[in-house]
Amino acid sequence: xxxxxESGGGLVQPxxxxxxxxxxSGFAFSLYAMSWYRxxxxxxxxxVATITSGGGSTNYADSMKGRFTISRxxxxxxxxxxxxxxxxxxxxxxxxxxxxxxxxxxxxxxxxTVSS
Numbered sequence: 001x002x003x004x005x006e007s008g009g010g011l012v013q014p015x016x017x018x019x020x021x022x023x024x025s026g027f028a029f030s031l032y033a034m035s036w037y038r039x040x041x042x043x044x045x046x047x048v049a050t051i052t053s054g055g056g057s058t059n060y061a062d063s064m065k066g067r068f069t070i071s072r073x074x075x076x077x078x079x080x081x082x083x084x085x086x087x088x089x090x091x092x093x094x095x096x097x098x099x100x101x102x103x104x105x106x107x108x109x110x111x112x113t114v115s116s
Contacts, residue, residue: 001026002025002026002027002105003026004023004024004106004107004108005022005107006095006096006107006108006109007020007021007022008110009110010111010112010113011113011115012086013114013115014086014088014115015086017083018086019083020036020080020096021079022034022078022081022096023076023077023078024078024096024098025077028100030054031100032053032098032103032105033050033051033053033098034050034051034079034096035051035096036050036070036079036097037094037095037097038095038112039095048060048068048070049069051071051079055071055072055074058070063089067083067084067086068081068082068083068084069081070082081094083112088114088115091114093110093112094110094111094112095108095109
């Protein structure tokens with residue numbers, strides 16, 4: 001059935017980079033807007049970035065703007081999050097979300113830890 005599988009998380013030093021991937025299956029990926037969210041312990045889940053179904057438009061939270069880039073490859077059913085100049089406050093579980101009208105799907109999340 002429907003699956004969203006995140007990968008690419010891990011431990012990185014401040015100022016470093018990571019690229020997260022989210023592989024989708026079981027639904028019409030190219031019709032869905034895709035988003036990345038993140039959640040740190042004790043904090044609410046927050047939107048990181050969104051990309052439209054065709055990849056023509058993107059939006060970012062202010063704290064991520066200029067450092068993070070969301071992209072998608074509809075031929076591969078995959079959405080990416082390139083994260084540069086990472087800061088300790090970026091430490092969180094990062095989640096992939098697919099949405100179209102009333103249909104919402106979530107991945108299980110991948111841990112990103114930014115620490116010296």
